[in-house]
Amino acid sequence: MAGRKQIFVGRFISAPGPNDLLIQEGAILVSSTDGHGTIEKTSWTAQNNKDALAEFNLLEGDVDVFEAPQNGFFFPGFIDTHIHAPQYPNAGIFGKSTLLDWLTTYTFPLEASIGDTGPTAETNGTPTSPTNSDQPFPKKRKLTPLSRAHKVYTKVIDRTLRNGTTTASYFATLSVPATDLLASIAHTRGQRAYIGRVCMDHPDTCPDFYRNETPEQTIQHATESIEYIQRLDPEGELVAPIVTPRFAPSCQAETLARLGQLASTRNLRVQTHISENVGEVELVAQLFPQRKNYTDVYDHAGLLTPRTILAHAIHLSDDEISTIAQRNSKISHCPASNSALGSGFCPVRKLLDAGLDVSLGTDVSGGYSVSILDSVRQTCLVSRQLGYVNGGEKRWNIGVTEGLWLATVGGARCVGMGGRLGGFEVGMLWDVQEVVLDEVDADGDDGEGDDGKGQVDIFGWENWEERVDKWVWNGDDRNVRRVWVGGRLVHERR
Numbered sequence: 001m002a003g004r005k006q007i008f009v010g011r012f013i014s015a016p017g018p019n020d021l022l023i024q025e026g027a028i029l030v031s032s033t034d035g036h037g038t039i040e041k042t043s044w045t046a047q048n049n050k051d052a053l054a055e056f057n058l059l060e061g062d063v064d065v066f067e068a069p070q071n072g073f074f075f076p077g078f079i080d081t082h083i084h085a086p087q088y089p090n091a092g093i094f095g096k097s098t099l100l101d102w103l104t105t106y107t108f109p110l111e112a113s114i115g116d117t118g119p120t121a122e123t124n125g126t127p128t129s130p131t132n133s134d135q136p137f138p139k140k141r142k143l144t145p146l147s148r149a150h151k152v153y154t155k156v157i158d159r160t161l162r163n164g165t166t167t168a169s170y171f172a173t174l175s176v177p178a179t180d181l182l183a184s185i186a187h188t189r190g191q192r193a194y195i196g197r198v199c200m201d202h203p204d205t206c207p208d209f210y211r212n213e214t215p216e217q218t219i220q221h222a223t224e225s226i227e228y229i230q231r232l233d234p235e236g237e238l239v240a241p242i243v244t245p246r247f248a249p250s251c252q253a254e255t256l257a258r259l260g261q262l263a264s265t266r267n268l269r270v271q272t273h274i275s276e277n278v279g280e281v282e283l284v285a286q287l288f289p290q291r292k293n294y295t296d297v298y299d300h301a302g303l304l305t306p307r308t309i310l311a312h313a314i315h316l317s318d319d320e321i322s323t324i325a326q327r328n329s330k331i332s333h334c335p336a337s338n339s340a341l342g343s344g345f346c347p348v349r350k351l352l353d354a355g356l357d358v359s360l361g362t363d364v365s366g367g368y369s370v371s372i373l374d375s376v377r378q379t380c381l382v383s384r385q386l387g388y389v390n391g392g393e394k395r396w397n398i399g400v401t402e403g404l405w406l407a408t409v410g411g412a413r414c415v416g417m418g419g420r421l422g423g424f425e426v427g428m429l430w431d432v433q434e435v436v437l438d439e440v441d442a443d444g445d446d447g448e449g450d451d452g453k454g455q456v457d458i459f460g461w462e463n464w465e466e467r468v469d470k471w472v473w474n475g476d477d478r479n480v481r482r483v484w485v486g487g488r489l490v491h492e493r494r
């Protein structure tokens with residue numbers, strides 16, 4: 001609530017370092033005097049509401065008090081550094097495809113149906129997948145492309161929030177009005193969001209029904225959307241635009257260069273894909289023969305900056321990793337998508353050892369799940385497969401704490417919010433989820449005979465490190481009781 005102070009009392013768990021799971025008990029005072037809901041004070045001695053009021057020198061009527069239950073804790077909100085909002089209806093629909101055929105078969109038709117681009121703007125009937133190609137998007141009443149965007153974007157924001165995602169970096173579609181709508185919905189719902197109007201105009205690689213005609217048109221549409229989003233949130237604290245060339249193969253060289261200039265002159269974030277699939281890497285070599293490698297295509301266009309998020313980064317050479325490290329560009333690791341589309345294993349340990357900032361993305365709908373908690377567990381699993389294929393070396397392993405660190409502190413660094421998101425230090429924004437784990441009672445039932453509480457069963461003898469492990473491996477949105485962004489309550493589980 002803007003202006004009114006809030007006190008949070010209970011257990012606070014965070015992962016400030018890759019091997020550091022910090023478990024604190026006490027109280028936190030959040031002030032919204034700057035309109036942003038930041039942590040003003042912490043007390044690690046307060047044991048209840050009364051102590052907290054006394055510690056912070058406040059009277060009961062002056063503040064709102066939120067208490068986490070004994071079997072719960074506050075945890076920094078998750079940061080999804082790579083998600084495609086318009087692809088959400090296809091989550092789980094990918095058959096046996098791999099990246100390039102998945103794009104043409106499943107993804108471009110769906111994206112073109114969301115917004116005013118492509119033939120569906122008039123006909124309003126693009127199928128979502130080949131299995132239902134004779135049957136338009138199931139619907140009770142005819143939806144216009146923009147009302148379809150409204151339906152999909154409202155749902156994806158609701159789903160991500162209820163899964164504890166307080167910040168998301170979204171790819172939208174080519175459609176400017178639909179992209180603007182995504183920004184407006186995020187702003188209204190109160191999710192921190194970077195919104196990218198997707199740029200693609202290469203006539204040899206993009207379908208006619210879903211591309212811009214010229215670099216001029218691409219830049220004009222990108223600029224219109226950037227300006228709309230900046231009018232919506234002039235400070236760019238909650239919602240901000242992000243320059244989004246889809247990936248090198250979908251853009252003409254001139255377009256990439258002009259998008260690099262646009263990002264530089266307006267000091268904007270950039271997001272794109274890199275080196276996700278072996279066929280894609282070969283395609284880039286064919287399309288850009290004058291460039292050394294995939295990374296060099298972006299570097300030459302001025303798109304590798306400290307504000308750039310590169311998704312996937314699976315098949316990079318050592319030389320490319322070193323260029324990305326020099327440019328201080330960031331990585332979004334999307335393990336669920338990489339496994340679903342058979343793209344490969346991202347060598348996260350190698351990227352971290354090279355000094356890169358790494359974060360997690362769901363990459364919906366290459367990834368089948370909107371949950372970053374799911375990305376944490378997939379990160380752990382994929383790291384073990386990498387250890388196996390590298391002779392059983394344990395150094396590849398990412399554990400639960402490191403996964404949670406990537407999902408919070410890593411995400412914050414990758415979206416340029418390092419030190420402001422991802423923890424419970426004074427000055428940080430209150431972007432937080434309250435997690436509750438159900439305790440099994442003496443009869444082996446859950447507390448109140450309610451089976452809607454998720455599938456993490458706490459027997460009472462586990463320590464808090466073990467409870468966090470159990471949450472990561474079996475938790476879901478049923479364990480997320482409340483979510484705040486910038487001190488504003490944006491989700492409450494009923």
Ligand SMILES: Nc1nc2[nH]cnc2c(=O)[nH]1
Nearest residue numbers: 084246247273337363366
């Ligand atoms: N995973 C994924 N990779 C891409 N490369 C280009 N576009 C996409 C996309 O939409 N998803």
Ligand SMILES: [Zn+2]
Nearest residue numbers: 273311363366
């Ligand atoms: Zn993607």
